[in-house]
Amino acid sequence: MQYISFVMGQLARNAKHGWTAQIMTLFTVMLSVLIFSFFFLVYTNMQKAASRLCNELRLVVYLESEVPTNFRTEFQKKITNFEEVEDIVFVSREDAFARLKKQLGNDSDVLAGLDPSFLPYSVEIYPTRNLKSLARIKEFSDYLGGLPGAIKVQYGQEWIERFGYFVSLLRIIVVLTGALLILTSVFMVSHTIRLTLESRQEELEILRFLGATDSYIRGPVIIEGFLLGLLGALSGVTALSFLYQWIKIRFSGPGFMNLFELSFLPGSTIFIILSMSLLLCTSGSMISIRKYLKL
Amino acid sequence: MNNTHLAPPLIDIVKVSKVYPPNIMALNDISLTIGRGEMVFLTGASGAGKTTLLKLLCFLEYPTKGLIEQDQKDISQLSSIDLQLMRQQIGVAYQDFKLLSKHTVYQNIALAMEVRYENPTKIKKRVMELLNDLGLSDKIHIATNKLSRGEQQRVCLARACANRPALILADEPTGNLDTESTDKVMTLLNKLHKSGTTLLIATHDSTIYRDTDHRIINIENGKLQEILKVKLDF
Numbered sequence: 092m093q094y095i096s097f098v099m100g101q102l103a104r105n106a107k108h109g110w111t112a113q114i115m116t117l118f119t120v121m122l123s124v125l126i127f128s129f130f131f132l133v134y135t136n137m138q139k140a141a142s143r144l145c146n147e148l149r150l151v152v153y154l155e156s157e158v159p160t161n162f163r164t165e166f167q168k169k170i171t172n173f174e175e176v177e178d179i180v181f182v183s184r185e186d187a188f189a190r191l192k193k194q195l196g197n198d199s200d201v202l203a204g205l206d207p208s209f210l211p212y213s214v215e216i217y218p219t220r221n222l223k224s225l226a227r228i229k230e231f232s233d234y235l236g237g238l239p240g241a242i243k244v245q246y247g248q249e250w251i252e253r254f255g256y257f258v259s260l261l262r263i264i265v266v267l268t269g270a271l272l273i274l275t276s277v278f279m280v281s282h283t284i285r286l287t288l289e290s291r292q293e294e295l296e297i298l299r300f301l302g303a304t305d306s307y308i309r310g311p312v313i314i315e316g317f318l319l320g321l322l323g324a325l326s327g328v329t330a331l332s333f334l335y336q337w338i339k340i341r342f343s344g345p346g347f348m349n350l351f352e353l354s355f356l357p358g359s360t361i362f363i364i365l366s367m368s369l370l371l372c373t374s375g376s377m378i379s380i381r382k383y384l385k386l
Numbered sequence: 387m388n389n390t391h392l393a394p395p396l397i398d399i400v401k402v403s404k405v406y407p408p409n410i411m412a413l414n415d416i417s418l419t420i421g422r423g424e425m426v427f428l429t430g431a432s433g434a435g436k437t438t439l440l441k442l443l444c445f446l447e448y449p450t451k452g453l454i455e456q457d458q459k460d461i462s463q464l465s466s467i468d469l470q471l472m473r474q475q476i477g478v479a480y481q482d483f484k485l486l487s488k489h490t491v492y493q494n495i496a497l498a499m500e501v502r503y504e505n506p507t508k509i510k511k512r513v514m515e516l517l518n519d520l521g522l523s524d525k526i527h528i529a530t531n532k533l534s535r536g537e538q539q540r541v542c543l544a545r546a547c548a549n550r551p552a553l554i555l556a557d558e559p560t561g562n563l564d565t566e567s568t569d570k571v572m573t574l575l576n577k578l579h580k581s582g583t584t585l586l587i588a589t590h591d592s593t594i595y596r597d598t599d600h601r602i603i604n605i606e607n608g609k610l611q612e613i614l615k616v617k618l619d620f
Binding site for chain 2: 094096097100108293294296297298299300301302303304305307
């Protein structure tokens with residue numbers, strides 16, 4: 092209890108003497124968290140949109156001839172060699188004819204007298220519902236086109252392909268911003284704390300002369316890093332929440348954004364972002380104080 | 387100086403030398419024993435080695451050669467944590483004060499007790515008592531850079547005495563003081579001595595040891611040359 096009261100006293104004193112540097116660090120951590128979590132929010136929403144698109148998505152491979160039943164397993168294996176899929180359905184000419192008839196509905200008369208043999212054999216492939224599948228759709232399609240007996244591969248629209256490229260790009264941006272912002276946060280926090288410690292070097296020396304233990308010197312600095320991480324991350328997430336509300340209100344109504352059914356980051360993700368920020372800022376302060384414990 | 391011949395000494399310096407680069411001999415093969423509860427005056431000209439000796443005793447520096455034992459422990463063998471705890475047992479009034487200039491008088495004195503995690507009420511009581519003894523009660527909330535050198539010196543001494551340490555090392559504790567303040571400082575130091583504290587006082591000021599019964603050791607060119615006055619109580 093006594094220790095906590097001294098640590099709090101030291102923190103108050105540090106805040107009084109170095110509040111400008113601390114505000115700057117807090118702001119940096121807040122911005123880092125905001126930028127990263129914003130991209131992450133966009134990414135997760137895109138992921139959901141992709142998942143919805145994937146529900147509708149299937150690749151149809153038209154074949155020269157029907158795949159014999161005893162070769163189907165091998166054919167399926169060739170497909171899954173490239174990528175895991177949800178389902179593979181072999182469609183016979185008869186099945187295709189029946190479907191076409193059903194699709195035409197009242198106009199199915201046009202098929203009267205026709206033989207199903209004018210329709211090709213095909214295989215319908217349902218990719219797994221994730222962004223990776225969507226991003227690789229073109230590649231997958233090319234691969235399927237190269238399978239023995241494949242005449243043509245058909246899937247969705249061209250924009251699905253573009254969407255796939257876009258989410259791939261977004262994923263790279265999320266990873267890069269994440270990495271860069273982690274480095275920035277650690278650097279800024281350790282730099283600020285180092286500057287604060289530089290300005291307190293005389294005090295630390297005197298504390299050493301008075302017999303201050305490592306924990307007495309280290310404690311407030313580490314807690315300072317912890318608090319900067321906590322407050323910075325909380326402010327960042329709060330700012331993101333306001334930004335999210337604004338986007339939702341601003342783009343509500345009929346339009347492009349309605350396709351996406353925006354949703355905020357789940358609690359578990361926010362918890363991970365807060366924990367990461369705390370961990371990074373605390374590590375930053377621990378790195379900075381090491382030198383001063385050798386006095 | 388009571389019981390110095392019975393109890394193990396608090397400080398035992400054996401054939402200690404201190405050489406600063408390139409080849410400046412600050413202390414040359416000195417030996418000295420200071421008993422528990424003893425008050426010793428260390429005199430000598432500027433640059434004679436008084437401050438160096440005090441620095442060795444408060445672990446600010448280490449001897450180039452020889453052995454220093456405090457409380458029967460070889461200081462060169464102390465672990466980091468032992469060194470920190472040992473420093474808490476020593477009060478040092480530095481010649482250059484080593485005060486936190488932007489901190490108040492209260493904060494500076496309290497710091498010595500805070501590093502020992504003393505109770506805040508106890509700290510407040512002790513700081514008030516010391517300020518009263520040294521005539522600084524009205525300066526309690528003033529930053530030390532706003533004080534005169536004499537006042538800073540008294541704050542430094544108050545900080546050294548705050549924990550009622552087993553050993554007080556005072557480097558020129560009356561160097562910047564007028565007669566009245568010198569009396570106050572010496573009254574405080576005598577009070578601590580009577581309560582059992584061991585004191586080693588490095589000074590130029592002959593007025594504070596002129597009529598003393600305590601040991602006076604002169605240091606010259608890094609050597610303990612003569613013991614001017616020895617009076618043992620048997």
